[in-house]
Amino acid sequence: MQRVIVLDNLAQEGLDLLAAAEGVEYEVRIGLKGDELREALSQFDGAICRSGVKITPESLVGNSRLKAIVRAGVGTDNIDKPASTRAGVVVMNTPAGNTLSTAEHAIALMLAMSRNVAPANQGLVEGRWDRKKYMGTQVAGKTLGVVGLGRIGLAVATRAKALEMNILGYDPFMSQERAADLGIELVATVDEMLPDIDYLTVHTPLTDETRNLIDLPQLERIKPGARLVNAARGGIYNEQALIEGLKSGKLAGVALDVYVDEPCTDSPLFGMEGVVCTPHLGASTEEAQTQVAVEAVGLLTDFLLNGQIKNAVNVAALDAKTLASLRGYLDVAYRLGRLAVGLLPSGIASCRLTARGEISGKDTKLLTSAFSCGLLDGVFEEEVNLINAQMLLEDRGIKLTTESQSGMGAFRSSLTAEFESSQGVMHKVVGTVFGESMPRLVALDGYRLEAYLDGCLLIFTHQDVPGIIGGVGNICGEHGVNIAQMAVGRAGDHPGGEAVGILNLDAAPSAEALEAVRQLPAISSAQVIHLPEADELPSWLQG
Numbered sequence: 001m002q003r004v005i006v007l008d009n010l011a012q013e014g015l016d017l018l019a020a021a022e023g024v025e026y027e028v029r030i031g032l033k034g035d036e037l038r039e040a041l042s043q044f045d046g047a048i049c050r051s052g053v054k055i056t057p058e059s060l061v062g063n064s065r066l067k068a069i070v071r072a073g074v075g076t077d078n079i080d081k082p083a084s085t086r087a088g089v090v091v092m093n094t095p096a097g098n099t100l101s102t103a104e105h106a107i108a109l110m111l112a113m114s115r116n117v118a119p120a121n122q123g124l125v126e127g128r129w130d131r132k133k134y135m136g137t138q139v140a141g142k143t144l145g146v147v148g149l150g151r152i153g154l155a156v157a158t159r160a161k162a163l164e165m166n167i168l169g170y171d172p173f174m175s176q177e178r179a180a181d182l183g184i185e186l187v188a189t190v191d192e193m194l195p196d197i198d199y200l201t202v203h204t205p206l207t208d209e210t211r212n213l214i215d216l217p218q219l220e221r222i223k224p225g226a227r228l229v230n231a232a233r234g235g236i237y238n239e240q241a242l243i244e245g246l247k248s249g250k251l252a253g254v255a256l257d258v259y260v261d262e263p264c265t266d267s268p269l270f271g272m273e274g275v276v277c278t279p280h281l282g283a284s285t286e287e288a289q290t291q292v293a294v295e296a297v298g299l300l301t302d303f304l305l306n307g308q309i310k311n312a313v314n315v316a317a318l319d320a321k322t323l324a325s326l327r328g329y330l331d332v333a334y335r336l337g338r339l340a341v342g343l344l345p346s347g348i349a350s351c352r353l354t355a356r357g358e359i360s361g362k363d364t365k366l367l368t369s370a371f372s373c374g375l376l377d378g379v380f381e382e383e384v385n386l387i388n389a390q391m392l393l394e395d396r397g398i399k400l401t402t403e404s405q406s407g408m409g410a411f412r413s414s415l416t417a418e419f420e421s422s423q424g425v426m427h428k429v430v431g432t433v434f435g436e437s438m439p440r441l442v443a444l445d446g447y448r449l450e451a452y453l454d455g456c457l458l459i460f461t462h463q464d465v466p467g468i469i470g471g472v473g474n475i476c477g478e479h480g481v482n483i484a485q486m487a488v489g490r491a492g493d494h495p496g497g498e499a500v501g502i503l504n505l506d507a508a509p510s511a512e513a514l515e516a517v518r519q520l521p522a523i524s525s526a527q528v529i530h531l532p533e534a535d536e537l538p539s540w541l542q543g
């Protein structure tokens with residue numbers, strides 16, 4: 001049973017879907033923080049939240065169960081993404097469900113601010129008929145600056161055009177042509193638009209570039225009497241600068257839905273003339289909440305039940321079809337990682353994974369992650385998976401590079417892993433898939449062979465002389481160890497040189513048997529490496 005925790009208010013339609021999902025059970029626990037949140041998260045496989053709960057690094061400490069957090073909404077700034085990735089937790093969001101509602105809210109704030117809707121209403125509530133006091137301003141014919149022309153920014157621009165406003169836009173990821181098609185005049189910097197705008201609205205995420213995008217220096221440049229709207233994220237406008245801009249008269253109005261610290265119930269901006277504020281209501285419509293809740297539940301159940309990753313913000317997308325088509329090679333990559341650790345048990349400093357043939361056109365990042373999982377499995381208390389493996393490898397300073405070569409070589413597809421210890425000991429192994437799903441080792445340190453890539457492997461190097469296989473086979477027989485398959489490989493086509501042998505054994509040989517193999521004349525080294533059987537594979541590899 002997959003257990004899901006709902007950490008913020010979620011529309012009933014989403015909860016109904018969770019209740020109906022087979023193999024899933026859920027609990028709603030709102031308002032958690034600190035130790036309570038950490039303990040709760042450790043008992044669930046998936047979590048759904050909005051912007052209320054804060055998923056901090058501390059809240060994920062020691063958590064080996066949680067696999068995914070889905071944000072029912074756009075902004076994931078309340079979820080620590082690096083900490084989630086490190087903990088192997090995929091973070092997904094529902095980016096489109098609340099676009100129109102938020103755009104409408106930005107427009108509503110702009111109009112309410114222009115026509116003094118909030119104070120005029122308050123005047124009536126207090127018994128005043130103040131028709132002179134609340135002289136407004138018309139938006140038609142005015143210029144609106146839109147910073148951030150993504151989903152919401154464009155929806156705001158379209159609506160503002162319908163209100164007969166002129167639109168100046170700024171977004172480094174928008175082309176002149178596309179902007180012109182939408183009737184937006186694109187400018188090269190925010191500074192450039194400031195002297196020309198009557199209204200400004202921002203629709204970017206809060207990042208290092210957008211934090212304090214509008215501060216005192218920008219207010220110097222802005223057209224006197226400008227009105228500012230923020231329904232994106234608190235902090236894009238510097239709140240202190242807004243206060244000073246209003247006090248000096250440089251700004252005629254400010255409309256905010258979002259704040260630096262939320263919840264925010266006490267701000268010097270509240271009650272100032274020209275200011276209208278709402279408590280983060282952009283997405284608070286029945287339509288938006290139903291849509292994001294339904295989408296969030298779909299994303300989480302698809303992931304927990306089928307391994308499908310969509311709308312992830314900390315890892316690449318992974319649909320069920322890609323996962324199925326790659327499963328055989330993910331398995332080989334994982335096993336080559338395990339084999340690498342077996343061959344270099346004292347530690348690996350760097351490795352290179354090369355995908356050859358048909359597989360080179362597939363998602364090599366995923367193959368690299370699977371190989372990294374093989375390298376690190378069992379090293380940490382937490383589960384290592386496709387989400388966190390590469391980051392954990394980087395944390396430990398292990399260099400891993402990936403290459404793709406479209407040429408096929410001897411196999412339609414193969415994966416080559418080369419790895420080196422910090423003492424300079426190197427190995428090179430090549431794996432492929434036989435049939436649909438049979439992982440095979442087809443080369444070891446330049447020796448061509450064909451060995452199973454699972455269970456117990458007895459690997460020995462020897463002089464290529466008669467009697468070696470017989471000698472090793474006799475020792476196994478004497479010690480009651482059954483040989484499932486054997487493979488020998490020589491470096492070139494000529495006998496008599498160095499060779500390698502691999503026996504796939506049904507059980508691990510005793511230390512005594514291994515020592516007896518080592519003592520055979522012409523054997524130069526022998527070691528036993530355990531690779532996982534099908535039922536020992538990590539959950540993400542089990543189909």
Ligand SMILES: NC(=O)c1ccc[n+]([C@@H]2O[C@H](COP(=O)([O-])OP(=O)(O)OC[C@H]3O[C@@H](n4cnc5c(N)ncnc54)[C@H](O)[C@@H]3O)[C@@H](O)[C@H]2O)c1
Nearest residue numbers: 074075148149150151152173203204205209231232282283
């Ligand atoms: N008030 C609410 O309830 C509410 C609801 C939904 C979304 N939001 C917020 O609205 C914002 C926009 O959401 P969206 O769905 O449109 O996101 P989006 O990803 O579709 O668009 C963001 C745009 O910002 C642009 N951008 C990034 N950095 C920029 C920069 N330095 N300067 C200019 N443009 C930059 C990007 O190129 C992108 O086009 C987000 O911060 C989101 O969290 C708020």
Ligand SMILES: O=C(O)CC[C@@H](O)C(=O)O
Nearest residue numbers: 050051073074075283284
């Ligand atoms: O959950 C909410 O209501 C806030 C939504 C909004 O800030 C978002 O980023 O999607």
